[in-house]
Amino acid sequence: MPNKARQSKALIKAQARIQGMKNNGASVDLGNGISLHNYVAKTEALCQKVESYNALIQTLEQTRQDIAQAEQDLNDFSEHILLGVAAVYGKQSKQYESAGGKRKQTGGWVDRN
Template identity: 45%
Template sequence: MARPKRSSAALQKAEKREAGLQSISDNLDLGNNLTLESYTQRIQALRSQIFTYNSTLSTLDDLSRDIKDAEQVLRSLSEQMLLGVAAKYGKDSGEYGKAGGVPKSEYRRPTRKKPESVADSPQTVASKPMNEEIFQIMSEPKAVNGNGNGKVLVS
């Protein structure tokens, strides 16, 4: 992503003021070293600094892209080197491990638990009477809604 270039509100304001001061006089001297010439020189110095800054940002953007490209090439080469070691020595060799790979014998295999049968589950046995109790409670109306729509309120 390119870095945002810089502009200066102070520079823009000063350029407008310079144009106004020039309309007064090309050799305006207000005393105490306040001359149109020194003002113009300061404006040009800031303009030059901003130009240098923005040019440097462009150069940095180019360098950043070059680094990203070089990193991608290096990643690809690293992968090819590891695959070359695997092809020559095998994926379960010590050399493969030295090159940064994980030997096959050291792979972690996920341990899977055997699913408990539904009938043997302690939760299922304990919840059967509870389900019957809930059904009985739900089927017995305790209060009827007062607006006459026949909906049952269960507490």
């Protein structure tokens, strides 16, 4: 199951508040580091982290798909190898069995009397 990109409610709320303060032309500085400038900086820092996280998720999803394709390719190749061994040596051969094939049971009548 692929991971979903992350959204941050805190980031969305902060961006809306910043936009509202900028629209009012307010230059908020309440002292002790509580200012619009610092609010914007913290918001941008979180935004970068969310974007980085989402990029990693996208990379992981692509890698997952690449692995699935490589597994399918390997399974197909394994099947071709086994079929090739069967064609050259037969399905009753030790070579076929050592390549991972299963010998057919020799069919014969069993006298139970």
